[in-house]
Amino acid sequence: MKYRKIPDETIRRMPMYLRALSLVEQEGQQTISSRQLAERLHLKPPQIRKDLSYFGAFGTRGIGYPVVSTAQQIRTILRLDVPQKAALIGAGQLGTAIAAYPGFSVFGFDIAAVFDNDPAKIGKHIGRRVIEHIDAVDSLEDRAIRLAILAIPSEAAQACADRLVRAGVKGILNLAPCYLVVPKRVKVVSIDMAMALGVLPYYM
Amino acid sequence: MKYRKIPDETIRRMPMYLRALSLVEQEGQQTISSRQLAERLHLKPPQIRKDLSYFGAFGTRGIGYPVVSTAQQIRTILRLDVPQKAALIGAGQLGTAIAAYPGFSVFGFDIAAVFDNDPAKIGKHIGRRVIEHIDAVDSLEDRAIRLAILAIPSEAAQACADRLVRAGVKGILNLAPCYLVVPKRVKVVSIDMAMALGVLPYYM
Numbered sequence: 075m076k077y078r079k080i081p082d083e084t085i086r087r088m089p090m091y092l093r094a095l096s097l098v099e100q101e102g103q104q105t106i107s108s109r110q111l112a113e114r115l116h117l118k119p120p121q122i123r124k125d126l127s128y129f130g131a132f133g134t135r136g137i138g139y140p141v142v143s144t145a146q147q148i149r150t151i152l153r154l155d156v157p158q159k160a161a162l163i164g165a166g167q168l169g170t171a172i173a174a175y176p177g178f179s180v181f182g183f184d185i186a187a188v189f190d191n192d193p194a195k196i197g198k199h200i201g202r203r204v205i206e207h208i209d210a211v212d213s214l215e216d217r218a219i220r221l222a223i224l225a226i227p228s229e230a231a232q233a234c235a236d237r238l239v240r241a242g243v244k245g246i247l248n249l250a251p252c253y254l255v256v257p258k259r260v261k262v263v264s265i266d267m268a269m270a271l272g273v274l275p276y277y278m
Numbered sequence: 279m280k281y282r283k284i285p286d287e288t289i290r291r292m293p294m295y296l297r298a299l300s301l302v303e304q305e306g307q308q309t310i311s312s313r314q315l316a317e318r319l320h321l322k323p324p325q326i327r328k329d330l331s332y333f334g335a336f337g338t339r340g341i342g343y344p345v346v347s348t349a350q351q352i353r354t355i356l357r358l359d360v361p362q363k364a365a366l367i368g369a370g371q372l373g374t375a376i377a378a379y380p381g382f383s384v385f386g387f388d389i390a391a392v393f394d395n396d397p398a399k400i401g402k403h404i405g406r407r408v409i410e411h412i413d414a415v416d417s418l419e420d421r422a423i424r425l426a427i428l429a430i431p432s433e434a435a436q437a438c439a440d441r442l443v444r445a446g447v448k449g450i451l452n453l454a455p456c457y458l459v460v461p462k463r464v465k466v467v468s469i470d471m472a473m474a475l476g477v478l479p480y481y482m
Contacts, residue, residue: 089476093455116457153479160475167378171371176431177455177472221478223471227380245478247471251297251381253320261481263474267427267451268381270467271364272293274425274449275357277465 080151084125088148090115091125093180095145107138149182159186161214161243163234164225165195165205168249172225173201186219191230208234215242228252235262284355288329292352294319295329297384299349311342353386363390365418365447367438368429369399369409372453376429377405390423395434412438419446432456439466 094114098106108119108126115122126132126139129151133139149155160178162169162185173185188200191208198205211234214220222243224231231250238246239260248254248264256262298318302310312323312330319326330336330343333355337343353359364382366373366389377389392404395412402409415438418424426447428435435454442450443464452458452468460466 085477085480086473088480089473092476093473114457151480152476153482154476158479167371167375171375172471174371175471177470178475181472181476183472183475220482221475223475244482247475247478249471251384253318261478263478265469265471265474266293266381267376267379267453267469268385268387269290269293269297270469271382271387271425271427271451272296272356272358272385273289274451274465274467275362276289276292276355278357278424278448 080128084128085152087117087125088152089181091122092145092148092152092154095141095148096180099141099145104141105134105138106141108133110138152181154181157182157184158221159184159217159219160221160223160247161185161187161189161211161219161238162200162203162223162225163189163208163211163238165190165192165198165200166225169225170200172223172249173203183221185223187214187217211237211241213241214238220244221247223247223249224254225249284332288332289356291321291329292356293385295326296349296352296356296358299345299352300384303345303349308345309338309342310345312337314342356385358385361386361388362425363388363421363423364425364427364451365389365391365393365415365423365442366404366407366427366429367393367412367415367442369394369396369402369404370429373429374404376427376453377407387425389427391418391421415441415445417445418442424448425451427451427453428458429453 108122111122112119129147131139131144131147160183165188188203188205189208189211190205195205196207220243222238224246228250231252232254235254235256239256244260246262248262251266251268254262312326315326316323333351364387369392392407392409393412393415394409399409400411424447426442428450432454435456436458439458439460443460448464450466452466455470455472458466
């Protein structure tokens with residue numbers, strides 16, 4: 075199924091809708107209105123209706139959106155309808171926290187491999203995974219792992235990203251406080267805790 | 279000094295400018311053009327010129343922006359010209375990683391207190407700080423700590439946020455994968471690693 079071009083901002087909100095719908099589904103509710111979704115997500119109902127219309131989901135007035143099928147449509151668009159394997163690069167404190175992070179499973183993500191360059195860590199376990207030497211990232215393509223989470227110091231991040239790109243990685247979640255230069259075909263999303271904290275005093 | 283109303287999107291980019299300028303300053307460069315800044319930050323030069331103009335920074339054609347004074351202006355606007363104390367709530371794996379996160383110091387943030395509800399953790403150290411019982415958050419106002427970083431499970435996040443608000447906290451960096459309801463006077467910025475990862479497969 076093909077969808078028309080969806081704005082990045084809408085794509086960015088889609089995982090929010092998916093998680094909210096998953097929760098609603100667990101609660102046993104079969105339909106949800108844009109107003110109810112808006113309350114849960116602190117968004118405006120017209121925004122939600124517009125976003126959902128991009129992928130052909132239209133609520134019925136007075137009834138709302140069917141929870142299960144709308145969630146399934148979002149999963150299909152986001153390609154979260156199949157389990158997604160991700161490699162975790164960095165088995166330090168942040169990497170360890172990420173490996174234990176409960177939020178990934180809602181979206182079907184599986185931390186399928188963990189890498190580090192510290193000889194003392196290689197062979198040890200992090201969750202169910204054995205920590206592999208960073209040189210083994212070259213095997214990611216063969217293992218059909220095309221997502222990577224970078225939880226390493228800034229100084230090492232660019233060289234590691236270059237290597238991941240050569241290993242066929244197509245998407246990188248970067249947690250190092252730095253910018254990564256990658257080819258256009260690779261998508262990078264960066265999370266920077268200091269940047270996020272940095273805006274707060276302005277509003278206080 | 280008063281500034282005219284600055285859009286949230288511009289404020290969100292300001293810490294990026296500040297960090298880039300801090301790096302440039304360390305490298306010993308005295309001026310930087312919007313083009314050079316754009317290359318470092320993967321932004322468009324006109325956007326940078328527009329953002330910087332909001333707070334009265336104007337580059338000189340062919341010379342650029344003075345690095346030190348522009349950085350100082352941004353610090354003043356963001357209220358990062360004074361050290362900002364933050365409380366860390368949650369001394370689990372994520373909290374421990376945050377306490378060790380090197381990115382905060384660029385912005386003058388100091389994790390001045392750490393709290394947890396696990397009796398086994400109270401009294402132990404995390405970095406230089408002793409972990410305090412969560413009940414002690416009521417003292418935050420007296421200790422002039424008005425920023426908090428929430429690194430606790432989703433189920434506990436809202437109740438904890440309510441308590442922080444009562445203790446006079448004005449800004450919360452929320453790392454739990456959930457939404458927080460707070461009074462308008464309190465600013466919440468949420469970081470959700472699963473949401474960020476969730477958009478990547480769409481682009482692959």
